Amino acid sequence: MEHVVLTVQSQIQLKHELRQLQAWSAKYPQGNVLAQIYSKNPQPGWLKTLAEQLHKVMPNVTVVGCSAMGIVCSERYMFNSTVISLLRFEHAEFQAQMLTCDDGHEYQQGRQIAAALALQQRDIQGVLLLANPTKIATTQLLRGMSDELVNVPIFGGLAGDFNQNLSTEVVFEQHSCRAGAVVVAFYGESLRIQTFNYLGWTPFGEVMTVTQADGDTVGTIDNIPAYDLYHYFIGIEKEGFFSAAMEFPLMVNHGGKMVARVPVAVGKQHELVFLAPLAPGDAVQFGYGDVNTILSDLSYAREELLQFAPEGILVFSCCCRQSFLQDDQRAEIQPFEELAPVAGFFSFGEFDTANLPQDVLNATIVSVAFSEQPAPPLRAESLQVKARSDVKMSRNLNRLQRLMCFISRMTDKLNAKNQELTRLAQLDSLTGILNRRAFDELLAQEFQHCRVIQAPLSLMVIDLDLFKQINDDFGHALGDQLLRNMVEIVHRCIRHSDGFARFEGDCFMLLLPQTQYGEALTIAERIRSCVAQQLTIKGMPELPMVSCSIGVAKMHEVDDHQALLLERADQALTRAKQAGRNCVKGE
Secondary structure, three states: OEEEEEEOOOOHHHHHHHHHHHHHHHOOOOOOOOEEEEEEOOOOHHHHHHHHHHHHOOOEEEEEEEEEEEEEOOHHOOOOOOOEEEHHHHHHHHEEEEEOOOOOOOHHHHHHHHHHHHHHOEEEEEEEEOOOOOOOHHHHHHHHHHHHOOOOOEEEEEEOOOOOOOOEEEEEEEEOOOOOOEEEEEOOOOOOEEEEEEEOEEEEEEEEEEEEEEEOOEEEEEEHHHHHHHHHHHOOOOOOOOHHHOOOOOEEEOOOOOEEEEEEEOOOOOOEEOOOOOOOOOEEEEEEEHHHHHHHHHOOOOHHHHHHOOOEEEEEEEEHHHHHHHHHHHHHHHHHOOOOOOEEEEOOOOOEEOOOOOOOOOOOEEEEEEEEOOOOOOHHHOOOOHHHHHHOOHHHHHHHHHHHHHHHHHHHHHHHHHHHOOOOEOOOOOOOOOOHHHHHHHHHHHHHHHHOOOOEEEEEEEEEEEEHHHHHHHOHHHHHHHHHHHHHHHHOOOOOOOEEEEEOEEEEEEEEEEEOHHHHHHHHHHHHHHHHHHHHOOOOOOOOOEEEEEEEEEOOOOOHHHHHHHHHHHHHHHHHHHOOOOOOOOO
């Protein structure tokens, strides 16, 4: 195969470039050459004009493309408005079509078109998807296609708008659409396609929770209007919101991987419209571009591409990266250029189902390697990745790299301190076990969980007998040591998964998730016996025997609140005290 990349600024320049390729394209029949047009030129009809010019000079090509925030190509030509990628295949074939989406039916349409593509030929190797970002539910379309083409990579991006008005279009041949998608399926046993993506954005600040959301619109986060959080923490005003906010997306963990969500507009109630959906309950943080992470990921991506040995590379990079890197956009493209011709565009969102099958990505760069040559054997020299210092960076990017290093280190230290404070806030300062507040949260969580999965749940209340008298006779210091010694004894009798807490004074709670009532009674008796035999203090022979009383209760099917379980356990403890102490009583 062959990958030819053109960049143009005008129709005159386009005609000049195409004339030089006229003889080249005439050698290849229909279906062997795919032309992709990506342009930041806002002139109405520009993409259709380009498609028409391509067909006049190269009638055998198939044309697809979309509007863009910027173009990806050789660094010498990135100032031009339009990039044209010509993929010419020796043996592989492709099928392209435009899809006009019906509102609310994108998932079903995604499955239908994917099933049709798979039926045309068995050896489908990958699918290029170009879509409008706001007029259709792109996430649902992508999920439908991904669910049907489970092991087939779907890659591409959301069309962009250089003027940031979200006025985008996709094109197929001489047809354009502002509420649809273009799909290109690639077939052929000899064709190899592999996708790579990396993020490079790092979460910072406190973890927040999405409390109200509907698809791509987020109403509140931590019950605060979403825009108000951006305004408070980042200082972003409504005017020019998208330009300022795109560099600070929200970060969320989806399926074990961090993904970014970029807000594009502010609503009347200070809700935010995002380029990809968030759901109520999602834990989010603000994100920032970390130059060190970006360069590290770049080295790793280049290493993988070296091993693949591409003949052509497509790149779909988020507009966030374009805004963040400014004049250093070339730093991310430069290492790829040394491997194969590169073309692509800066988008409003990216697709890479081979790595994240259910998500539209933001703030991500996706590179797609093509080759019709057999995979080369892995050689040691192919793993020699260009050092990060060899990537051309401006003084501004070097300065930003050092600043990001400082911020990253300070964020790590702050997170470590916050985690330690959170841990300490959950523990009893004397004994080191859970405190009452942490136990109440654990009980509510386990009570609900065991009800849902229909598992048993047992609870015991443990109280040291006559502890007040011991405190009065021997002092509080000795009493404190007794409590610590008792905790050590109980720990030897229970599991790590059990919830042991100091409730108040000499009263302790022990929560036993997924434990039958009879087993809980046995554990309680073991604890009582060990305390009676072992709870002493060295060097205090005059200390009388210290025992404990224990009340045990179980969760009932009719219980609708954990307070009922606590009440029965407390009543059982009262009966144990009334029975003479140093004993176990159940419900």
